[in-house]
Amino acid sequence: GQNIDQPTEMTATEGAIVQINCTYQTSGFNGLFWYQQHAGEAPTFLSYNVLDGLEEKGRFSSFLSRSKGYSYLLLKELQMKDSASYLCAVLESNYQLIWGAGTKLIIKP
Amino acid sequence: DGGITQSPKYLFRKEGQNVTLSCEQNLNHDAMYWYRQDPGQGLRLIYYSQIVNDFQKGDIAEGYSVSREKKESFPLTVTSAQKNPTAFYLCASTIGERAEAFFGQGTRLTVV
Numbered sequence: 238g239q240n241i242d243q244p245t246e247m248t249a250t251e252g253a254i255v256q257i258n259c260t261y262q263t264s265g266f267n268g269l270f271w272y273q274q275h276a277g278e279a280p281t282f283l284s285y286n287v288l289d290g291l292e293e294k295g296r297f298s299s300f301l302s303r304s305k306g307y308s309y310l311l312l313k314e315l316q317m318k319d320s321a322s323y324l325c326a327v328l329e330s331n332y333q334l335i336w337g338a339g340t341k342l343i344i345k346p
Numbered sequence: 347d348g349g350i351t352q353s354p355k356y357l358f359r360k361e362g363q364n365v366t367l368s369c370e371q372n373l374n375h376d377a378m379y380w381y382r383q384d385p386g387q388g389l390r391l392i393y394y395s396q397i398v399n400d401f402q403k404g405d406i407a408e409g410y411s412v413s414r415e416k417k418e419s420f421p422l423t424v425t426s427a428q429k430n431p432t433a434f435y436l437c438a439s440t441i442g443e444r445a446e447a448f449f450g451q452g453t454r455l456t457v458v
Contacts, residue, residue: 241388245386267445268445277452278452279436279452280447280449281449282446285446324388324389332443333391334445334447336388337388338386338387339388
């Protein structure tokens with residue numbers, strides 16, 4: 238069956254680094270997305286991985302291991318504005334997106 | 347600027363009433379989606395459409411209906427058959443195989 242697991246909530250300190258993990262079991266795989274969602278707002282695109290390895294974009298990086306069904310989002314130099322939910326989504330072989338429940342990240346001063 | 351527009355942002359409905367949520371996009375995307383989001387949960391797919399005049403049920407289609415008469419528009423009707431409609435509704439569109447989703451601002455529906 239389809240399943241995407243993320244931690245429900247994480248807390249980190251301003252200026253620090255945090256890693257948000259995502260494990261998945263889906264019907265085929267055509268890529269993995271990370272989205273950021275502030276409370277009451279729509280998700281916004283952060284990253285896309287389709288090949289194994291690390292994709293870096295400024296303070297944010299995303300890693301994928303297809304053989305392990307595993308990804309993580311790494312946020313560096315945390316800022317208060319990074320307080321949000323982070324959603325992992327997998328694009329299945331039928332090109333439908335399956336969404337995780339999201340990880341609420343709380344940043345403390 | 348291209349984008350997806352949802353309206354209204356907040357909507358209140360009396361029990362037993364049907365309401366229609368609007369979603370318009372000018373991105374020239376073929377595929378459009380409606381998701382429902384409840385607190386602490388991920389996005390659940392209600393309906394999707396990959397071409398005009400065609401749409402498919404998602405995981406939680408009961409109590410909802412859609413139409414796709416134009417490429418730009420994909421309205422969602424929440425019918426009185428939907429027993430627990432209070433939620434945040436998100437419309438999205440995608441293009442191509444990568445299927446990166448672009449979202450509207452969302453509509454928060456509350457039953458009063």
